[in-house]
Amino acid sequence: MTADTDIAKYSGNPLTKVIVHDPDLCTGCRQCMTACSFKNYQTYSYDLSLCKVINGQNSEFVRVYCQHCKDPMCMAVCPVDAICKDEATGFVTIDKMLCIGCKACMWACPISIPQIQRGLKAMAKCDMCGGDPDCIKVCSAKAIKFVSREEGKEIVGRLKR
Amino acid sequence: MTDLPIVNKVNPAAVRSKYAHFLGCVMPAKMPWAESAIMKTLPGLGIDLEYLPKSGCCPRAGVWISVDRRVWLTLASYNLLQAESAGRDVLVSCNGCYVTLYEANKVLKENPEDLAMVNQYLAAAGKHYEADIRIRHLLEVLYEEVGIERIRREAKKIHIRVAIHPGCHMRIFEDGHLVRYFTELTEALVDEVVPYDCERMCCGLQCNLADREFATYDRAKRKFDSVKAQNVDALVLVCAGCYDQFERASKTLKETDGYDFDVPVIHLAELLAISYGLRPDDIGMRYMRTAPVDTLIEKLETSVQ
């Protein structure tokens, strides 16, 4: 088995894009969180932000955000099929007209990404701002990168070492 | 349209060391000693430096990129066009202002349609911008144009131990050259640069927009604790935005918790000024400080005697 098929097997279509966070570069300024909450709720609030930057075990920062999984748990568990994964872009999105706000996706997600949307009985999660994420634009330290799955895997592999 | 400024088309090499100093919001209002140190030291190092007149807020790109991008580009060009009409490049010392102006200038240079849009709005005030200038950081000018070798050779060592705070926006280049310049310049001027735990951590200025408590306690205070533990003489920075946050946080912490951050926060240009022979009182170093600087000034004076 070649490396190429490896990538395809474990991370989905290698050409679709993902966000990769590098804790070695992150300064914890949380500008991505304010940009995210502004994009989605037009206010600056850490509670409403769909990505979170939290303190790690040492003095580094951990970013908790939707990974747009190859085989999303949230999609599998949704009773009304409100969650779908776009095969072309790889983005996992929630259709808020179909969502009934049962929070099943929140429990199913390994890192509890979906959260209830303010003002609606529907769930909200990162939709990559439709392909041009606002959080990437404001990260001065270049700790978050918007890259293809292939490159992302390479970066994560380097980080693990 | 009659009073458009004439753009000087001069050979770029000849313009190289002509700069207009963009002050920003915080430096003239809270750091007069830093402004004085830059304006008095750099001409002596062969940099042709003047003020950038009529400048306003940079404006804050972090806010305006998400609210309305046009405001960011137009108000940034309004600041830059004053320098362009004087045939000068822009020198910025605050990291936040640098990123705002540098990125806006880059966008306008690369996208003619954005430049046309900006000029359409600038016409309301009878102005025009060509995006024909460069934006340079104080560190780039010191390291590349004055030359790190020259500073290492000429500057008198100041016998203090300091901690440094580079700040988030200093990391905008992938190669990280600004942070390297900052570290090397500080090392050239003082005895020892002491590393500390939260050196990379943000000052927390941006967090004020969302949660003031978090900005003060989880960012600034953590940083203060970590700096205090190293028992250094000063905390050196170049970013006016970070200084603004440190000043506000230390004041709040003193008033509400009685927490005393007794390490003076100083600007790199002050160290440069002192080591090139200016006296602390020439740049008004004793006033408007976050912490008492008398001990530090004594050490500075004995080092250069």
Place this chain on the structure above:
Amino acid sequence: MKELYPWRRPVKIPLPSSVKPQLIRHFSIGLLYPVTDELMEVRKKAGLDPIPPTAHRYHEAVEDIQKIVKAMEIDKNMGLDLEKMEYRFND
């Protein structure tokens, strides 16, 4: 279909409450911090002009900024009255 959803349609430029006072200062004096008497004293001691050569000294810069803001209709969209320096919506 998404643009048909009523909660997806932008109505006016929404403004977080934390930046509202900052914008009033930005559009009325050109910068975020005013020049106080104490500052003028300290600037003199630092060997500088008491009033910095920014929009603080050149009031026409503030007028220009206001003209540009009006041309972009930002003030209208944010509900900021530039004459009175007040917001129309206080939520």
